[in-house]
Amino acid sequence: xxxxxxxxxxxxxxxxxxxxxxxxxxxxxxxxxxxxxxxxxxxxxxxxxxxxxxxxxxxxxxxxxxxxxxxxxxxxxxxxxxxxxxxxxxxxxxxxxxxxxxxxxxxxxxxxxxxxxxxxxxxxxxxxxxxxxxxxxxxxxxxxxxxxxxxxxxxxxxxxxxxxxxxxxxxxxxxxxxxxxxxxxxxxxxxxxxxxxxxxxxxxxxxxxxxxxxxxxxxxxxxxxxxxxxxxxxxxxxxxxxxxxxxxxxxxxxxxxxxxxxxxxxxxxxxxxxxxxxxxxxxxxxxxxxxxxxxxxxxxxxxxxxxxxxxxxxxxxxxxxxxxxxxxxxxxxxxxxxxxxxxxxxxxxxxxxxxxxxxxxxxxxxxxxxxxxxxxxxxxxxxxxx
Amino acid sequence: xxxxxxxxxxxxxxxxxxxxxxxxxxxxxxxxxxxxxxxxxxxxxxxxxxxxxxxxxxxxxxxxxxxxxxxxxxxxxxxxxxxxxxxxxxxxxxxxxxxxxxxxxxxxxxxxxxxxxxxxxxxxxxxxxxxxxxxxxxxxxxxxxxxxxxxxxxxxxxxxxxxxxxxxxxxxxxxxxxxxxxxxxxxxxxxxxxxxxxxxxxxxxxxxxxxxxxxxxxxxxxxxxxxxxxxxxxxxxxxxxxxxxxxxxxxxxxxxxxxxxxxxxxxxxxxxxxxxxxxxxxxxxxxxxxxxxxxxxxxxxxxxxxxxxxxxxxxxxxxxxxxxxxxxxxxxxxxxxxxxxxxxxxxxxxxxxxxxxxxxxxxx
Numbered sequence: 001x002x003x004x005x006x007x008x009x010x011x012x013x014x015x016x017x018x019x020x021x022x023x024x025x026x027x028x029x030x031x032x033x034x035x036x037x038x039x040x041x042x043x044x045x046x047x048x049x050x051x052x053x054x055x056x057x058x059x060x061x062x063x064x065x066x067x068x069x070x071x072x073x074x075x076x077x078x079x080x081x082x083x084x085x086x087x088x089x090x091x092x093x094x095x096x097x098x099x100x101x102x103x104x105x106x107x108x109x110x111x112x113x114x115x116x117x118x119x120x121x122x123x124x125x126x127x128x129x130x131x132x133x134x135x136x137x138x139x140x141x142x143x144x145x146x147x148x149x150x151x152x153x154x155x156x157x158x159x160x161x162x163x164x165x166x167x168x169x170x171x172x173x174x175x176x177x178x179x180x181x182x183x184x185x186x187x188x189x190x191x192x193x194x195x196x197x198x199x200x201x202x203x204x205x206x207x208x209x210x211x212x213x214x215x216x217x218x219x220x221x222x223x224x225x226x227x228x229x230x231x232x233x234x235x236x237x238x239x240x241x242x243x244x245x246x247x248x249x250x251x252x253x254x255x256x257x258x259x260x261x262x263x264x265x266x267x268x269x270x271x272x273x274x275x276x277x278x279x280x281x282x283x284x285x286x287x288x289x290x291x292x293x294x295x296x297x298x299x300x301x302x303x304x305x306x307x308x309x310x311x312x313x314x315x316x317x318x319x320x321x322x323x324x325x326x327x328x329x330x331x332x333x334x335x336x337x338x339x340x341x342x343x344x345x346x347x348x349x350x351x352x353x354x355x356x357x358x359x360x361x362x363x364x365x366x367x368x369x370x371x372x373x374x375x376x377x378x379x380x381x382x383x384x385x386x
Numbered sequence: 387x388x389x390x391x392x393x394x395x396x397x398x399x400x401x402x403x404x405x406x407x408x409x410x411x412x413x414x415x416x417x418x419x420x421x422x423x424x425x426x427x428x429x430x431x432x433x434x435x436x437x438x439x440x441x442x443x444x445x446x447x448x449x450x451x452x453x454x455x456x457x458x459x460x461x462x463x464x465x466x467x468x469x470x471x472x473x474x475x476x477x478x479x480x481x482x483x484x485x486x487x488x489x490x491x492x493x494x495x496x497x498x499x500x501x502x503x504x505x506x507x508x509x510x511x512x513x514x515x516x517x518x519x520x521x522x523x524x525x526x527x528x529x530x531x532x533x534x535x536x537x538x539x540x541x542x543x544x545x546x547x548x549x550x551x552x553x554x555x556x557x558x559x560x561x562x563x564x565x566x567x568x569x570x571x572x573x574x575x576x577x578x579x580x581x582x583x584x585x586x587x588x589x590x591x592x593x594x595x596x597x598x599x600x601x602x603x604x605x606x607x608x609x610x611x612x613x614x615x616x617x618x619x620x621x622x623x624x625x626x627x628x629x630x631x632x633x634x635x636x637x638x639x640x641x642x643x644x645x646x647x648x649x650x651x652x653x654x655x656x657x658x659x660x661x662x663x664x665x666x667x668x669x670x671x672x673x674x675x676x677x678x679x680x681x682x683x684x685x686x687x688x689x690x691x692x693x694x695x696x697x698x699x700x701x702x703x704x705x706x707x708x709x710x711x712x713x714x715x716x717x718x719x720x721x722x723x724x725x726x727x728x729x730x731x732x733x734x735x736x737x738x739x740x741x742x743x744x745x746x747x748x749x750x
Contacts, residue, residue, distance in 0.1 A: 307511040310464055314421065314512065377511055 002316030008355030015204040021248040025241035050247035059187035070210035071178040071199035075102035081220035090140025097338035126155035148180035152335040153286035154295030163192040182253030205249030209242035265293035299345035302384020303377035391417040397509035402448025405520030407584040412564040422456040422463040427472040484633035487656035488732030498552030523547040524566030534558035535685040536743040541569040551746020616661035638728020672725035678747035681716040686744035695737040
């Protein structure tokens with residue numbers, strides 16, 4: 001039985017070097033960084049070294065990085081934290097219709113709590129139009145949150161342009177960069193964003209760790225109350241081993257980013273061509289030119305996505321439709337709906353996400369078994385008469 | 387490995403209980419390629435009820451138990467979300483039947499419309515040859531009649547063929563019941579021997595989506611309607627008490643009528659039109675005839691000719707001899723040899739020949 005993993009955008013295996021660094025942190029430098037004694041001192045030094053390392057790789061200051069339990073918490077902290085801290089100035093927030101649920105549902109929660117939220121539409125490639133975006137800004141707008149790379153389609157948003165518009169309007173700008181870190185070059189000071197979320201387990205680091213860049217001077221209300229960890233912005237003993245693991249992972253993915261991107265770009269181009277040559281009525285959601293090579297989102301007209309996933313899994317290939325966080329629900333992807341993808345196509349969408357251990361042979365095998373699966377599902381579909 | 391099972395793929399419906407777990411285990415041992423799947427039919431946040439009195443089916447724990455059994459047996463497990471459909475068909479019917487003064491059997495509808503429709507369709511999509519469940523029933527092909535048959539399981543105390551009469555021939559031909567030939571006791575023993583986590587799961591008796599067993603609460607919440615009170619009348623039509631709303635009564639019911647009388651009183655009729663509950667003594671709740679509709683011919687070839695058989699009218703009813711008179715393609719008139727207590731509209735009537743399910747339908 002084959003075992004082919006094409007779901008790197010859901011999560012990644014922990015790199016061996018990362019696991020090694022974490023092992024040391026667990027077994028040797030295990031102190032609590034808040035403790036006064038030498039165990040604590042050593043842990044704190046290790047943690048801050050990791051923080052500085054990440055800061056230099058992301059182009060910010062170490063004091064501006066705050067560790068959280070993951071991307072979801074970082075997004076919640078950014079949205080709710082800024083919304084509540086700035087509510088005297090205004091109660092209007094702008095985001096897009098294609099955000100990850102961590103942002104989308106936080107924004108919906110704020111909308112239910114009396115904030116006014118604008119959900120911007122996107123074009124057929126999944127991009128927010130900066131001019132439309134500019135027009136949505138109001139005097140009472142306090143925060144804009146637009147993701148850097150979409151987790152379902154890989155579409156890259158024009159973050160720098162939007163951050164600049166916000167800066168001149170005096171509005172804070174947050175970006176969820178969970179799917180972008182390690183895949184596209186990020187220099188925070190160059191980008192001009194005020195807040196940026198990231199996660200460990202999407203970059204061959206451990207699960208349960210992530211963080212939020214908060215520009216110096218940005219006021220934020222904490223989600224958790226407790227000790228004075230993370231300068232009172234995030235109470236709770238720091239998950240040091242995971243922090244060290246994430247820093248090691250970031251260093252690693254950054255160092256091989258260019259090489260890996262060109263390798264994966266070749267693979268995904270080959271894969272798309274191969275699939276479209278073998279199977280008719282397959283369309284690409286988003287475009288490879290405006291996206292990352294790690295994500296290929298294809299719609300197989302008239303074949304239901306869930307059944308494709310199960311059929312591939314039975315043949316040893318792991319993929320997903322949309323994001324792992326929404327699987328099991330029958331609704332069409334909110335991302336594809338916002339991109340105005342036809343329902344019949346959206347229901348047959350599959351995200352193939354490539355990563356470090358993806359080989360040409362993996363994709364060849366996948367492309368060899370897909371035609372039969374799609375044929376069978378289409379033959380049972382009342383909606384398909386291609 | 388026998389020849390029948392060689393290279394045959396089966397999708398097994400797993401509830402997270404002991405029966406379906408052992409069904410999976412047995413098929414695996416027989417050499418089938420087995421895939422486990424649990425149907426998500428409803429959610430506590432929607433059906434309500436006392437969260438502390440958690441029913442097992444469809445709870446997160448039962449899904450996790452099913453997943454763990456599959457991991458242990460070494461087969462894949464998938465969660466299939468049929469909640470929208472279940473809500474529309476099974477729960478919708480359950481509520482409307484009660485509101486109409488009838489007493490539905492949602493398990494029958496779930497079997498017919500969900501398991502042997504949607505689940506089977508999913509199995510087709512996964513290129514499976516069969517589906518299997520942990521029901522205590524038997525099926526196979528009868529060369530003489532050229533039909534797939536359905537029989538009671540050999541464990542008379544656990545027989546579930548009564549709730550399976552709605553399965554159509556094409557679906558039955560693709561069905562395996564691995565527990566049909568064993569007893570519940572053996573099932574538990576096999577589960578324990580295999581060290582399955584689900585070996586000691588309790589029997590599920592109530593309707594799964596009414597976890598607190600409070601039908602009144604459920605119907606009130608789900609329908610969102612005011613359910614009017616009305617009169618309880620005797621056989622002569624005289625008001626003798628008040629009822630709480632007709633959905634809360636069922637024909638043959640004796641308890642909870644709130645009327646004292648020297649002999650036991652029963653609900654003999656639910657008069658939806660006049661919003662009345664009719665009560666009477668035991669003799670008045672006995673009838674020797676019923677009409678049934680939505681008939682499905684199972685093991686028996688359809689015929690226009692009257693025939694005799696054993697008819698069962700409730701899950702815990704001992705089937706009784708009767709004459710079956712086909713009225714049209716899907717309607718029967720049944721005449722029992724002796725009068726039966728509490729023939730309940732909305733319930734299922736199943737016609738047997740010995741252990742074999744000939745046909746079934748819904749009592750008018």
